[in-house]
Amino acid sequence: MKNEGITRDYSCEYFNPDIETMSRRQIEALQLERLQDTVRHCMNSEFYRKRFEEAGLKPEDIQSLDDLRKIPFTTKQDLRDTYPFGMASVPLEQCTRLHSSSGTTGNPTVILHTDKDIDEWANQVARNLWMVGLRPDDVFQNSSGYGMFTGGLGFQNGAEKMGMLTVPAAAGNSLRQIKFIKDFGTTAIHAVPSYLTRLKEVMDKEGVDPHKDTKLRVFAIGAEPHSEEQRKRIEEMFGVKAYNSFGMSEMCGPGVGFECKEQNGLHFWEDYYIVEIVDPETLEPVPDGEIGELVLTTLRREAMPLLRYRTRDLTRVLGRSCPCGRNHVRIDRMKGRSDDMMVLKGVNIFPIQIEKILMQFPELASNYLITLTTDEDNDNMTVEVELEELFTDDYQRLVALTKNIQRALKDEILLTPHVKLVPKGSLPQSEGKAVRVVDKRKVYQ
Numbered sequence: 001m002k003n004e005g006i007t008r009d010y011s012c013e014y015f016n017p018d019i020e021t022m023s024r025r026q027i028e029a030l031q032l033e034r035l036q037d038t039v040r041h042c043m044n045s046e047f048y049r050k051r052f053e054e055a056g057l058k059p060e061d062i063q064s065l066d067d068l069r070k071i072p073f074t075t076k077q078d079l080r081d082t083y084p085f086g087m088a089s090v091p092l093e094q095c096t097r098l099h100s101s102s103g104t105t106g107n108p109t110v111i112l113h114t115d116k117d118i119d120e121w122a123n124q125v126a127r128n129l130w131m132v133g134l135r136p137d138d139v140f141q142n143s144s145g146y147g148m149f150t151g152g153l154g155f156q157n158g159a160e161k162m163g164m165l166t167v168p169a170a171a172g173n174s175l176r177q178i179k180f181i182k183d184f185g186t187t188a189i190h191a192v193p194s195y196l197t198r199l200k201e202v203m204d205k206e207g208v209d210p211h212k213d214t215k216l217r218v219f220a221i222g223a224e225p226h227s228e229e230q231r232k233r234i235e236e237m238f239g240v241k242a243y244n245s246f247g248m249s250e251m252c253g254p255g256v257g258f259e260c261k262e263q264n265g266l267h268f269w270e271d272y273y274i275v276e277i278v279d280p281e282t283l284e285p286v287p288d289g290e291i292g293e294l295v296l297t298t299l300r301r302e303a304m305p306l307l308r309y310r311t312r313d314l315t316r317v318l319g320r321s322c323p324c325g326r327n328h329v330r331i332d333r334m335k336g337r338s339d340d341m342m343v344l345k346g347v348n349i350f351p352i353q354i355e356k357i358l359m360q361f362p363e364l365a366s367n368y369l370i371t372l373t374t375d376e377d378n379d380n381m382t383v384e385v386e387l388e389e390l391f392t393d394d395y396q397r398l399v400a401l402t403k404n405i406q407r408a409l410k411d412e413i414l415l416t417p418h419v420k421l422v423p424k425g426s427l428p429q430s431e432g433k434a435v436r437v438v439d440k441r442k443v444y445q
């Protein structure tokens with residue numbers, strides 16, 4: 001039912017005003033109450049019952065938010081070990097949906113949902129879309145893959161709950177996407193950032209000017225790490241505001257964290273999750289501002305609550321207040337996953353660091369590929385990047401540009417990669433999340 005019959009005040013900045021504007025004290029009181037409920041509910045799960053027994057822990061031991069730290073972490077391996085249904089906290093007959101992760105880093109994992117889980121997930125997504133100024137008179141086009149990938153149905157349900165006309169365009173087929181954008185008067189799109197740069201290339205080829213020929217005004221971009229520079233590029237290319245959207249299938253999917261209009265970090269919804277940032281080695285909490293691994297505890301999930309789930313995403317807390325009036329914690333854009341980290345000649349490097357540098361060169365387009373090889377026992381990195389415009393006839397200029405890029409990369413990552421400038425459109429394009437690194441070293445190990 002659209003908006004469940006509620007007539008909303010379009011001028012109100014908040015979708016869930018009471019929850020969104022809670023003080024820190026109110027948020028924490030609500031979290032403790034919900035944490036205690038969640039822990040009690042987890043005892044219906046064979047997995048957690050055993051975990052608690054092994055740790056000599058009882059639900060009554062959780063008397064404060066600090067007591068959360070007594071609870072052992074849950075890992076992706078635990079999800080794999082209990083595949084498919086071993087972690088459920090309700091009988092299967094109460095579940096109405098199953099999703100799985102896209103399996104970027106191994107076997108897929110299964111997440112179960114009840115009707116209520118799906119409804120609350122939609123509420124999170126609706127809250128985010130409202131937060132960035134969308135209203136029921138907007139037209140929302142979702143270019144995520146539908147199916148197991150949560151970006152499809154997750155945004156679909158959320159945008160519908162908010163009351164927007166929602167176009168399930170699904171992934172790929174840029175010509176069709178452009179036709180929909182024009183014919184339906186699409187004002188907002190959800191996409192992986194790498195896809196939007198591709199879409200713009202097709203628009204250029206077709207002579208479609210997003211400023212003149214479309215009504216686009218908001219993008220939700222996420223599902224993959226991207227730099228601030230990449231975001232700015234997208235915004236400038238289209239003349240559209242692009243808001244960072246974070247989610248993962250283990251936590252439902254999209255909706256977990258989203259930027260507000262201030263674009264000063266992602267608000268993580270603390271009525272739904274407890275956010276911890278821990279040192280990935282010692283697993284001790286790190287102070288606000290320091291980078292560590294994001295650990296999330298679900299506070300409302302029925303089918304499959306997760307306690308202290310290690311996401312492997314690296315980020316930091318930016319603050320716990322915001323000019324937008326929301327005191328839900330602000331989290332920095334993801335630096336990457338711990339598994340994305342490349343170790344080359346003893347130096348730790350994230351693809352996003354390379355992207356940040358490349359995007360500073362206006363001569364370069366947005367698509368790039370990092371290849372790691374072992375040549376005569378030496379690890380090497382090659383960065384291939386597409387040129388915005390071909391000027392292969394000007395050899396001197398190409399050499400100078402290549403050297404400048406190399407120098408800038410060396411300042412950032414402390415070693416000098418090979419840099420290859422290639423024509424626009426020549427690097428592989430994936431339909432979902434972009435593949436940024438090919439590690440050919442593995443065959444030698």
Ligand code: ADP
Pocket residue numbers: 101102103104105150221222223224225226244245246247248249250311313333334336337
């Ligand atoms: P998989 O784990 O198979 O990739 P998911 O679709 O659940 O499947 O992916 C969730 C992961 O995607 C997150 O843990 C994170 O690494 C990445 N991710 C999602 N949104 C963002 C974002 N806005 N910025 C950076 N990384 C993101």
Ligand code: ZN
Pocket residue numbers: 260261262267322323324325326
């Ligand atoms: Zn804010």
